[in-house]
Amino acid sequence: MHQLIASPYNGTFLVARPGARAGIQIPLALYEQLASLAESSGPLPVWLLDTARAAWGLELTGRPARTVLLVRPETRFGYGRATYEINKGCNFNCEHCYLAERKFEGLPWDGKVRLLELLRDAGVLWLQFTGGEPLIDRDFMDAYAFAHRSGMLIEILTNGSRLHRPDIIEMLRKLPPHKVTVSLYGATPDSFDSLTRRKGAFKLVERGLVAARKAGIALEMALIITKHNAHEAEAMRAFADRYGAKRTEYGAISPTYSGTPEPLAVQAPGFLDKSSVFKGCPAGHTFFHVDPHGLATMCKVGRENPVDLMTEGLDGLFRLPGIADAQMLRTGGCGGCQLSRTCRVCRPLAKAYQEAKAPLNTYCQHGNEEMLR
Structure with missing residues (x-):
């Protein structure tokens, strides 16, 4: 190895x-x-x-x-990163989830192998496995091992519920990931289980974190701040620190990426994440997203006009930059906006908010008087 x-x-x-x-x-x-x-x-x-x-x-x-x-050989493509949504299925039922449907479906094993070969041959060095919950996919361990042996540096974006399993921990110890990022939904069972709508979820994740730390696996935590746990924000930070994990906080809850508003109901007032100005994004140019069926899009948000890698092969990726550029155009009420230079939201995500008829103050400076001053 x-x-x-x-x-x-x-x-x-x-x-x-x-x-x-x-x-x-x-x-x-x-x-x-x-x-x-x-x-x-x-x-x-x-x-x-x-x-x-x-x-x-x-x-x-x-x-x-x-x-x-x-x-790794040089390729015709400039894609150094990709995310692979191996399966949209999930064993949690989080209120804030950006997926409108979490169907357990995807490519058969031979299709997954071909897709991973395509990602490798596109030049992908950093690969993120995501979902749904990637660790519940029946082929996850084999897919992870294949990607690792193909020379990819891997991040796993997980809810942590399966991280305690000895077979998974042993694989990650032998084939170390670049990092494992665990989503943290609260600092206590009450808040955590309430958001995930899964009794016992907090204890499962704790077991996984203990096992991963003991095995020396590189951990990060994504702290998801909602109305269920905002009162525990400091305790969530301390929880992450106990595991020596780098942490990032996410306080802006988005609608589903298909434009439905249900997740917005768990937004915690005062925790909107608008700290940095959106200055452009290389999505579709240097990285891309692939869904469970091998459909490649600029990112997990901008899913319009997907490229079917399973039928078009790698040549389909030559169309992706143009598809991405078209989705970044300011339309639907954003065209000509005088605040566009200080906007905090990318165009595909703004479109999802608009299609969900979200209040302006959940994503746009026009909905917040203080930001206009």
């Missing part, structure tokens, strides 16, 4: 180690040197041995290159 990955990435070349945050950028000449050694029984170059020792505490002296190094 490879210890290091050398790969093109958005016009640069990187050396990375699965499960480690640190990586290095290298020039084309050194990338080509590694490519020439990747299948050989010869030693690694001294500069890479020194780098591995300094960056990751990894001693590779005397190891044949082919046993520790995987070199």
